[in-house]
Amino acid sequence: MPATPSKIIYTLTDEAPLLATASLLPVIQTFAAPAGIDVVTSDVSVAARILAEFSDRLTPEQQVPDNLAELGRLTQFPDTNIIKLPNISASVPQLVAAIRELQSKGYNLPDFPEDPKTDEDKAVLTRYSKALGSAVNPVLREGNSDRRAPAAVKRNARKNPHSMSKWSPASRTHVSHMHGGDFYAGEKSMTLTAARDVKMDLVTKSGQTLLLKKKVALLEGEIIDSMFMSKKALCKFYEDEMEDARETGVMFSLHVKATMMKVSHPIVFGHAVRIFYKDAFAKHGKLFDELGVNVNNGLSSIYDKIADLPTSQRDQIVKDLHACHEHRPELAMVDSAKGISNLHAPNDVIVDASMPAMIRLGGKMWGADGRPKDTKAVMPESTFARIYQEMINFCKTNGNFDPVTMGTVPNVGLMAQKAEEYGSHDKTFEIPEDGVARIVDLATGEVLLEQNVETGDIWRMCQVKDAPIRDWVKLAVNRARLSGMPAVFWLDEYRPHEAELIKKVKTYLKDHDTKGLDIQIMSQVRAMRYTLERVIRGKDTISVTGNILRDYLTDLFPIMELGTSAKMLSIVPLMAGGAMFETGAGGSAPKHVKQLVEENHLRWDSLGEFLALAVSLEDLGIKSDNKKAKILAQTLDAATGSLLDNNKGPSTRAGELDNRGSHFYLAMYWAQALAEQTEDKELQAHFAPLAKALTENEAKIVEELRVVQGQPVDIGGYYKPDFAKTEAVMRPSATFNAALKAAAAA
Ligand SMILES: NC(=O)C1=CN([C@@H]2O[C@H](COP(=O)(O)OP(=O)(O)OC[C@H]3O[C@@H](n4cnc5c(N)ncnc54)[C@H](OP(=O)(O)O)[C@@H]3O)[C@@H](O)[C@H]2O)C=CC1
Numbered sequence: 001m002p003a004t005p006s007k008i009i010y011t012l013t014d015e016a017p018l019l020a021t022a023s024l025l026p027v028i029q030t031f032a033a034p035a036g037i038d039v040v041t042s043d044v045s046v047a048a049r050i051l052a053e054f055s056d057r058l059t060p061e062q063q064v065p066d067n068l069a070e071l072g073r074l075t076q077f078p079d080t081n082i083i084k085l086p087n088i089s090a091s092v093p094q095l096v097a098a099i100r101e102l103q104s105k106g107y108n109l110p111d112f113p114e115d116p117k118t119d120e121d122k123a124v125l126t127r128y129s130k131a132l133g134s135a136v137n138p139v140l141r142e143g144n145s146d147r148r149a150p151a152a153v154k155r156n157a158r159k160n161p162h163s164m165s166k167w168s169p170a171s172r173t174h175v176s177h178m179h180g181g182d183f184y185a186g187e188k189s190m191t192l193t194a195a196r197d198v199k200m201d202l203v204t205k206s207g208q209t210l211l212l213k214k215k216v217a218l219l220e221g222e223i224i225d226s227m228f229m230s231k232k233a234l235c236k237f238y239e240d241e242m243e244d245a246r247e248t249g250v251m252f253s254l255h256v257k258a259t260m261m262k263v264s265h266p267i268v269f270g271h272a273v274r275i276f277y278k279d280a281f282a283k284h285g286k287l288f289d290e291l292g293v294n295v296n297n298g299l300s301s302i303y304d305k306i307a308d309l310p311t312s313q314r315d316q317i318v319k320d321l322h323a324c325h326e327h328r329p330e331l332a333m334v335d336s337a338k339g340i341s342n343l344h345a346p347n348d349v350i351v352d353a354s355m356p357a358m359i360r361l362g363g364k365m366w367g368a369d370g371r372p373k374d375t376k377a378v379m380p381e382s383t384f385a386r387i388y389q390e391m392i393n394f395c396k397t398n399g400n401f402d403p404v405t406m407g408t409v410p411n412v413g414l415m416a417q418k419a420e421e422y423g424s425h426d427k428t429f430e431i432p433e434d435g436v437a438r439i440v441d442l443a444t445g446e447v448l449l450e451q452n453v454e455t456g457d458i459w460r461m462c463q464v465k466d467a468p469i470r471d472w473v474k475l476a477v478n479r480a481r482l483s484g485m486p487a488v489f490w491l492d493e494y495r496p497h498e499a500e501l502i503k504k505v506k507t508y509l510k511d512h513d514t515k516g517l518d519i520q521i522m523s524q525v526r527a528m529r530y531t532l533e534r535v536i537r538g539k540d541t542i543s544v545t546g547n548i549l550r551d552y553l554t555d556l557f558p559i560m561e562l563g564t565s566a567k568m569l570s571i572v573p574l575m576a577g578g579a580m581f582e583t584g585a586g587g588s589a590p591k592h593v594k595q596l597v598e599e600n601h602l603r604w605d606s607l608g609e610f611l612a613l614a615v616s617l618e619d620l621g622i623k624s625d626n627k628k629a630k631i632l633a634q635t636l637d638a639a640t641g642s643l644l645d646n647n648k649g650p651s652t653r654a655g656e657l658d659n660r661g662s663h664f665y666l667a668m669y670w671a672q673a674l675a676e677q678t679e680d681k682e683l684q685a686h687f688a689p690l691a692k693a694l695t696e697n698e699a700k701i702v703e704e705l706r707v708v709q710g711q712p713v714d715i716g717g718y719y720k721p722d723f724a725k726t727e728a729v730m731r732p733s734a735t736f737n738a739a740l741k742a743a744a745a746a
C-alpha cells in the first residue's frame with residue numbers, strides 16, 4: 001500500500017447522475033480502498049450551493065460548506081483528482097422550484113426576488129444569482145478539454161448501432177440566423193501587448209457616463225473582444241422568421257443556451273416569446289408588468305403569475321394567448337401531450353443537445369399533434385449557427401449518418417479560465433440607453449474598444465488568456481500525435497476574435513514538433529464540410545475549437561456516432577498539474593428522474609462515470625506511483641469492455657436491466673478481472689471472494705433488481721432528495737449489498 005492515501009473527489013450533483021451515484025459510489029469505494037485510495041464526495045448540487053450561500057440563515061445542523069469554492073481552490077494543486085458529474089445549470093424557474101422545495105423542508109431561505117424593488121431584495125437576488133445558470137463548470141474548468149469516444153465504445157456502437165431516422169432531400173428543415181446586427185456582425189477584437197486594468201462604461205447620448213463594470217484585470221497577451229446584439233435587429237429577425245415559417249407552413253423552433261449564457265440568452269429567448277405573443281402583450285402588457293411577469297423565463301412565467309387572478313380574467317388572458325397562435329406558425333413542442341412548447345421555459349431546449357436530437361431525427365421536431373415535422377431551427381447568433389446548416393445540407397445530399405461506418409470526431413476545446421463567450425456573463429449588459437459602449441484603460445483613460453449601441457442591445461466583453469491558448473495548442477498537438485488523426489482548428493479568419501487566435505495558433509504550433517502531423521486551420525463551415533466528407537468515409541478527424549464549439553460539437557458528433565454524448569470520455573488536464581474527469585458531455589436528463597419516480601426504472605447510462613473513473617485511477621496511479629491504482633484502472637477498462645460486449649447497459653423500459661443492474665455487472669466483471677490478473681497478488685486475493693459471490697449470485701441479484709421495478713417510488717424530493725430513501729431505492733438488492741459489505745470488511 002502506498003505511504004500516503006491518495007484521494008479522488010467524486011462530486012454529488014443533481015437529478016439522474018445523483019441517483020446513479022447512490023448506487024455506484026459504494027461500488028467504487030469498495031474497489032478503491034484496497035489500493036489505499038479514498039473516494040470522498042463533494043456536494044455541488046444546486047440545493048447545496050443555495051444552502052452554502054445562505055448559511056447565515058440556517059441552523060448549525062442545516063449548514064452546508066461552500067464546496068464549490070473549495071473545489072475551485074483545489075484545481076490549483078498538482079495532486080488534485082476530481083470526477084465531475086453533470087449538474088443542473090439552473091434557469092430562474094428551476095432555481096425558484098429548488099428554493100421552494102428547500103423552504104418546505106424547513107430551511108429558512110428568503111423567496112427568490114423575481115422583481116426586486118428594495119435594496120434588501122437586490123442583495124438577496126445577488127446572492128441567489130451565484131447559484132444561477134452554469135455556475136459549477138466554469139469554476140472547475142481550470143484546464144482545456146479533451147473529449148473523445150474511447151475505442152471500445154466506438155467499436156460497440158458500430159456493433160450495436162442506435163436508430164437514426166432517414167433524411168429526405170426534400171426536407172424543409174433549415175437553420176435561420178441573423179445576417180446583421182448580431183454578435184458576429186459587430187465584433188471588435190484585440191490582443192493586449194501589456195497587462196492593463198480596464199473598465200466597461202457607457203457614454204449615453206444625453207452625455208452621462210454610466211459605469212457598467214468597475215474593473216477587469218487583463219494580462220499581457222490576452223485577447224479581448226467587444227460585441228453586441230442589436231435588439232432592433234433581433235426583433236425584426238424574429239418577426240420575419242415567424243412570418244416566413246407561417247407563410248411557408250413550416251414549424252418554428254428556437255434553440256439557445258440560456259443555462260450557460262445565463263445573462264444574454266434569457267433576454268434573446270424573452271424577445272422571441274414577446275414577439276410570438278405580441279397581440280396578447282399589446283392587450284395585457286401593463287397587467288403583466290404589474291404582476292411581475294418576466295418574459296425571459298418563458299410563457300411559464302405568464303401562467304405562473306396569472307394563476308391567482310379571478311377566473312374570468314385569467315381565462316380571458318389564456319384565450320388571448322391561444323388566439324395568437326392563429327397568426328403564428330406552429331411551434332415545436334417539448335411535451336406535446338402536456339401542451340408544453342419550445343417557448344414555455346428557457347431551459348427546456350438547450351442548443352447543444354436539441355440540434356443534434358433534431359438532426360438525428362431526420363431533421364424533425366415534435367409538433368403539437370405529437371408528430372415529427374420539419375422545422376425552421378432559429379438560432380439568432382450566426383457565429384456558430386452556420387455549422388448546423390452545413391450538416392443539414394450534407395444530410396440532405398448524402399442521407400443520414402450511419403453509426404456502423406462513420407468515422408469519429410474527437411474534440412480539443414479551448415476552455416480554461418473562462419475562455420471566450422462562456423466566461424462573459426459578468427461582462428454582459430443589457431444597454432439601458434443609446435450611447436457608446438466602451439472598454440477603457442483605467443490608468444490612462446485610453447479607449448481600447450468602443451461600439452455604438454442602442455437601448456436594449458446586449459453588449460459584452462469576452463476574454464481569453466494567453467496561457468490557456470498555448471496549453472490548448474499543446475493539447476491539440478499531443479492528441480494528433482497520440483491518435484494519428486489529422487487535427488483541424490475550426491477558426492474563421494473573417495471573425496476578428498478568431499483572426500487574433502489564428503495568429504497565436506500559428507506562433508505556438510512552432511513550439512512543437514509537428515513533423516508528420518496533419519494540422520490545418522479552416523473556417524467553421526469549411527471545417528465541418530471537410531470533417532463530414534471524411535466521416536462518411538469512416539475517417540477520423542480531431543476538431544480543435546473554441547469554447548462554444550467545444551460544447552456544441554461534443555454533443556453533435558457523439559449523438560450521431562453513439563446515440564448520446566453520455567458515452568464520451570471527457571478529460572480536463574488542469575493547467576496547474578491536477579486533473580478533472582468530467583462524465584460524458586451531456587447533461588442530467590431530468591426525464592430520467594421522472595421515470596424512476598413513476599416506475600422505479602433508471603435509464604441513466606453510467607458509462608461516462610465508468611470511463612472517467614478508469615482515467616482518474618490511471619492518472620492517480622501515475623502521479624502517486626501507485627501500482628495498485630494502475631491495475632484497478634486496467635481491470636476497470638476490461639470490465640467496461642465486457643459490459644459493452646455483453647450489452648449490460650441500462651435499457652429504457654421498466655422491468656429490464658437498468659442503471660443499478662449495469663452497476664452490478666460492472667462490479668462483477670471488475671472483480672473477475674482483478675481475480676484473474678496475477679500482477680498484484682494482494683488485489684487478486686482480495687477480490688477473488690467478491691468475484692465468486694457476484695458470479696454465483698448473478699441471476700439472484702438481477703432478479704432482486706428487477707422485481708422492484710414497475711411501481712412508483714418516493715425519494716423524498718427532487719432537488720434535495722432524502723438520502724436514506726434514495727439509498728433504499730437505488731440499492732434494492734440485499735445480496736449485492738451484502739457481497740460489497742463483505743468485500744469492504746475483508
Ligand atoms: N456538464 C454538465 O454539467 C452539463 C449539464 N447540463 C444540464 O443538464 C440538464 C439537461 O440538459 P439537456 O440539454 O436537456 O441535455 P441532456 O444531455 O441532459 O439530455 C439530452 C438527452 O440525452 C440523453 N442522455 C444524456 N445523458 C444520458 C445518460 N447518461 N444516459 C442516458 N441518456 C442520456 C437523454 O436522451 P434519451 O433518454 O432520449 O436517450 C436525454 O434526454 C440541464 O439542467 C443542463 O443545465 C447539460 C449539459 C452539460
Ligand SMILES: O=C(O)CCC(=O)C(=O)O
Nearest residue numbers: 089134137259260551585
Ligand atoms: O455548464 C453547463 O451548463 C453546460 C456545459 C455543457 O453543456 C458542456 O460542457 O458540454
Ligand SMILES: [Mg+2]
Nearest residue numbers: 352551555585
Ligand atoms: Mg454540452
